Every structure is written in C-alpha cells, then in structure tokens.
Amino acid sequence: MSKTKLKIENLYKIFGPRGKSFIDPVKNGMSKQELLDNHSHVLGLNNINLDIPEQRIQVIMGLSGSGKSTLIRHINRLIEPTAGAITVDDEDILSMSQLQLREFRRKKTSMVFQKFALLPHKTVAQNVAYGLTIQGEQESIAKEKSHKWIESVGLSGFEERYPAQLSGGMQQRVGLARALATDAPILLMDEAFSALDPLIRTDMQNILLELQKDLHKTIIFITHDLDEALRIGDNIAILRDGKIIQKGDPQQIIMKPADDYISDFIKDINRGKVIEVKSIMQKGSSKGTSLDSSCSLEDALKVLNNEKNNECSVVDNKGKKIGKVTLDAAIGALFREKASRNKEKYK
C-alpha cells in the first residue's frame, strides 16, 4: 500500500443559508429527508472519511445526487465544506488563504470536467496552455509543453482548431491535455468520460490508463458507471446519499458487497471478466500450469478445464507461487451469491 496522498476526515456539507447550525443534529443522526423536510437544507455529504493513496486511481462511484461531484469539488475547494478536514501531503487545505489556495490549484491539482468546459474562444493549443499561461509561464515554454501534451493525447495537427470544431471525444482529449499540462500531481476527473459514447469512452479510458503507466499521478475519478469504475479503479468508494457505503479495491467490492444496494449494483456485471483468480485463491499449491494472480476467471476457466485434476497454481507478478485455484471455486464464483434471505429491500 502506497503512502496516503490525500486525507479526508469527517467531512460534512450541508447546503443552505444556515448549514453550520445543523451540523450537530446531523452528527446526532438527523436524516437527509428530515433535514430537507423540516429545515429546507440539503445534506450533501455526510461524514466522509477517505484516505486516497499516492499514485493510484481512486474511483468515487455513485448515482446522480449521491454527492460525488460535491465531494470532488471539496478537494480543490470549489465548494467549501461545512465541517471536517482535508489534508494533502499533510497540508491543511481548508486553512489556506485565497492566495495560497490559488497557488495550490495551480501547482497541485488539475481538473477534467464532464462537459469539457473548454474556452470556446481559444484554440486547442491555447486551451491546453491555459493553466501554464495563468501561472505566468513563458510563452515559448507553454507552447512547447502544450504541444507535447496535445501529441500525447493524439491530437497533433488540431492545435489551431477551436473546440466547437471538434467532436466530443476530441474535446475531452483537449480537456485531459489541459489538465496534464500543468504537471500537477493530483488529477481530479469529474465524470470526465460520462458524456462520451461507449466506444469513445473505452478509448479515453485506455488513453488515461496508458498515460498513468508513465505519469503515476494521484487520480480521483468520479463516475456513475460501474464497468468504468472496475476497469480503471485501483480503489473504489461507493457513495450513496452523501455517505460512503463501501470502499475497497474492485475485487473486494464484487466478492463482498457491503449491502443489498451494492449487490444490486453489481448484479449485471460480467463476473468472468472482472473477477481475478486471486480473489478465489486457496492455500496450497498445485503442479502443472501456473496462473497469474490478476488473470480473469474467464481465462482461468479454460486452463483449469484442461488441467488433469482441474487445479492450477497462482503466482504473483514476480512468479512466486502464492496459492492454488480449483475449477469448482472458479465456477462457484461465476454465480452471484443469492440475495439475502430476508427480502427487506434498501430504500
């Protein structure tokens, strides 16, 4: 586990003119509905605690209205919290002055937006250089850097176009290049690929994962799409009604959903593709073929079926044996655990 880059502790956000005065009732258990009905205030975030590790992709997933966009905007203080603490590299974000905050936003974070939010009156090159320009970077350096990032997102030749002349996917590449150009260690992505159609979304995910291999940024990625979350997330936190209801890596979420809400969420995923053999590994070892610990069930099944005793060893990325996996276990994992017996549905 790598070092914690960003720490969110006991974070609350209550929207409304007198938000602060409802902190104590909310801490004492006043519900979102109650707050809304009786006091016309909206509980945006409810006691968020999250440690975001350095150089990993932290996905925050939730449906619309769950507070995920509100949460990500707290990290660069586009929204001020009602109570709680946020620290980046042990530095308290919330005590920063306006000037410090501006410097923090320039050097430490950058952001990609759902609806791209490009400057329509500036060319692609000017858009990508925007972050550098407002930092007062020399024009030649800004130009050089922006050119490099335009190339890395595959938009060479489009430097002098205007955003309106590009397709949605290309516009978001500009948005990504703009965010990367400032070399900020933290990248905030607010439903960055949600507005794109599925094929282009997969394209963009590939670009991001490919870039991340070299860049090792701390990425906070907001999405409402489970497949996307499982695909790119090193860690996932699931948000509902302003509360984190489960956090963990993708395997944990699928193998041990915290409640019915999440079970329901994950019921339609292709388990064969998502579950990795390490999640169903047992102690011991076996002769014959070895499987990589991150091998998917789908691939493992074929190998297991061909083995004489339907068993394989599991090896980690250094080739060391760490356990074994059986065909029975693999088949068993393909089936979704039955929904809990008492049929009490989540609200």
Added chain:
Amino acid sequence: MDWLAEFPSLGKRDLRDLKKGIDGSFREWSRSNGDAIEAFFDPLYFFLVWLEKLLIATPWPIILIIVAGLAYLGSRSWKLALGSVVSFMLIGYFGMWKDMMATISLISVSTLICIAVGIPIGILMSRYDRVQSAITPILDLMQTIPIFVYLLPVVMLLGIGRVPGLIAVCVYAIPPIIRLTNLGIRLVDKEILEAADAFGSSYRQKLFSVQIPLALPNIFAGVNQTIMMALAMVVIASMIGVKGLGMPVLQAVQNQYLTLGLMNGLAIVALAIIFDRVSQRYGQRLQAHRYGKEHE
C-alpha cells in the same frame, strides 16, 4: 364629506414655496459652481470641437476613403462599404456635408464616452449583486424620465452648447451598454468559470481572458444600441444648441419646411443604418468561434 371629493394635498402656498426653495437653491448652487463644472468639462469641449473641425477640414475624398475602409474592416463586405460611400456622397451632394460631419463627431465622442464609462460600470455590476441592485433602478430612471426634464438642470448648469448636448446624449444612450455588459458577463457559462477557477485564475485573469471575451457579442450589441440611441437624440440635442443634422430638422419643424426636414431626417436614417450594419457585422464576426467549421 368634502374631504372625500378632494385629495388631501399640500397647500398651494406651501407647494409654491417648496418649488421656489428647491429652484432657488439649485440656481444658487449652479451659479457658484457652474464655472468649476464647466472647467471640468473643458477638455471634452475642446476634443469635440477639435474632432469636428478636423472632420470638416479633411478633404472629402479622404473622408470617403476612410468611411469605405472602416465599413469594410468592420463588416468585411464590399456591398456595405460601397453603400456607405454612396450614402455619404448623396448626403454631401444635397448640401449636408458639414452638418453630417458635426453629427458624426458628436456621435463618435458620445459613444466613446459611453463605452469608457459604461463598460467598467457593467463589469462592477456583474461582480457585485449589490452594485447591480443599486444601479438598475438608476438605469430604469435614465431610460424612462422625459428627456426634457433632465435637459433642464443640465442647461441651467452648463448653459447651451455642445457639452450639455453631449451630456444629454450620453445620459440617454449609456444604459444599454451598461446593461448588456453586465448581462453578457453574467451569462458566461458557469462551468467554464469553474474550470478557470480550478486552474487557479485570479479574478483579473478570469475577467480578461474568459469573461470579457465570452461576453463580447453582448457587449457589442450594447455598443450598437448605444450608437443608435445617440443618433436618435440628435434632433433633441439640437434644441440646446448642438450643431449637426438635427438643427435643420428642428428648423423645419418650426417653419414647416417639409423638404428640409425630410432630407436631413433621411440623412440621419442613412447614418443610423450604416453604423448599425457595420457594428452588427463586426459583432457577429467576434463570435466566429461559435460556428465551428465555418471558422476556417
């Protein structure tokens, strides 16, 4: 039951005293401060006179070339440039050249003043809601109060002539540019502003590199409206001694000179159309980036 039929009003004598009192004190104030205020506006006066003389002294072919050039630069349309030149030639041919130059100088100076004063006010209004709610009623007042009512104190202060005329024109013509600057900046997409904030822009950077450029089409619509309203004031301004195309119209009204009125009136219309079309085309070109592929 008499009191029901008659509205309870201030007594005639009290009312007269009140009016007299205010009139008297304003007159006194204007007498004692009139010179200082006039001195304050002197630079404006000299500039106005200088521009007018310059325009009149410039040989007419040069003016025509400048007009054609400006019209083309603004609109990128040969038709419009040609139309402007033909209109100017017709107006000159019918003996209104000098008056037209006077009117153009008045319109130019008042438009410049309105831009220089109006845009900063509009920016302030867009930044602070409080400023907006303080200034909006003043703009409403400026646009609805009968022109003659504020013409009167201006004349009492500054007498008759170009400067009071200019001030009257500006008071009438400045609201649109203030309103549209404010509106334009407020209409800029919130998400784009959020992006600018997220990258750490200062207020100034946001204003000059995002808000104003994106508000330009609206600001320009304001400039266009301001020019139109300034032209509409030409005749009324001539009542307090402003020379130009308005003066003959006023004479025509007073003496029933049908042709004189019509000619000068049509000259004003021609000027208005030229200014309007050129500035509108220019405003449209400013938003070229919105039309995507057409931009190339």
